[in-house]
Amino acid sequence: MKQENLFVTDLDGTLFHSNVTVSEYTTMTINKLINAGYYITFCTARSYYMARKIMNKINFNVPCIVFNGAYIIDCMTGEKLVANSLQKSLCIEVLEDAKKIGIVPFVFGQEKDEEVLKYVLPENKGQKNFIMQRKKQKDKRLRFVNKIELPDEIITLNFIEKESQLRKLKKICEKKYENLLSIKFAEDIYLKGFFSLELSNHNADKGKMIKVLAKYMDIPLQNVVVFGDHLNDLTMFKVAGRTIAVKNAHREILNFADEHIASNNEDGVARYLENNLLNKFL
Structure with missing residues (x-):
């Protein structure tokens, strides 16, 4: 029997415990x-x-959305079904703007079909924590460079700084590249006081890609159920049929959600x- 619902969960702060x-x-x-037979993805x-x-024991079998909507990936094969990459010329301009402010991003991309995360020597506590966590997890993507180099395929530029510096760059990007970039600005959920400014393709958006995924799977948007906790989940909350926030969610997400659940x-x-599906199935 064809499954008529799609359940989509955010990970950090939602499905993951706070210790990741x-x-x-x-x-x-x-x-x-x-x-x-239920359709569940992230x-x-x-x-x-x-x-x-992190979720190597969960047997996801329908496509997922990663990098805040930059990619839709087939969980069975790892194949990219949708790729919203950044133009190199645009990234060069952004890097020049950032250089004038005195900040440098982490660069996520692909080289020769291998995912890479390029970074220079971390300068602040937020950046150091970002790299330390990935080294703990033995992240094979890490590539230390003396000067930021752009990979063949650029997925996202992620700046981690104090709020004031990032707001300067955010303002510049909104003025110069509003129709070219997806601009996501939020406080780091793992290290208060530091903020992240993520720049990606203008189509790299959770809400837009929920629409694409639902169409791909032939499931009406009103039958899509989403779970989230943070502001980057708001766009998918705006398109899904049912929205569910964990108890620890940002106030704006809690206010928007149809239902609140445990943290x-x-x-x-x-x-x-389990309460709404598994017990009924059994």
């Missing part, structure tokens, strides 16, 4: 539902590589799925 892990309970529950700011590394650390998403 997935509980055995969540893993077991989602796998049971996938085996029962939509995240993370790369496919890191998302699957990420209480396995809120898995408990909702």
Whole structure:
């Protein structure tokens, strides 16, 4: 029987615990539902590589959305179904603007079909924490460079700084590249006081890619259920049929959501799925 619903969860702050892990309970529950024929996937700011590394025991079998909508990936094969990359000439201009302010990004991209994360020596606590966490996870994408080099395919430029510096660059980008870039600005959920400014293709947007994925899977948007916690989830909340916020979500997400559930650390998403789907199936 054709499944008529699609369940899409954000990861950090939503499905993941605050220590960036997935509980055995969540893993077991989602796998049971996938085996029962339910369509469950994820939509995240993370790369496919890191998302699957953290969730290596969950057997996702429908496409997922990564890099905040830059890619839609086939979870069965790892193949890119949709790629919203950045133009190199545009990135060069942005890097010049950033240089005048005195800031440098982390550069996510691909070279010879291999995902890379290029970075220079971290200068602040936010940047150091960003790299330290990825080294702990043995992130094979890390490429230290003395000067930022742009890869063959550019996915996103991610700046981590104090708020005032990033607001300067954000203002410049909004003025010069408003129709060319997707601009995402938010406080770091793992290190308060530091902010992230993520610049990507103007189509790299969770809401836009939820629409694309639903059409690809022949599921009406009103039958798409999304789970989230942070401001980058708002665009997918605006297009989905049902919106569910974990208890720890940003106030704006809580206000927008149709329903509130237990927090990420209480396995809120898995408990909702179990109570509303698994128990009915059994």
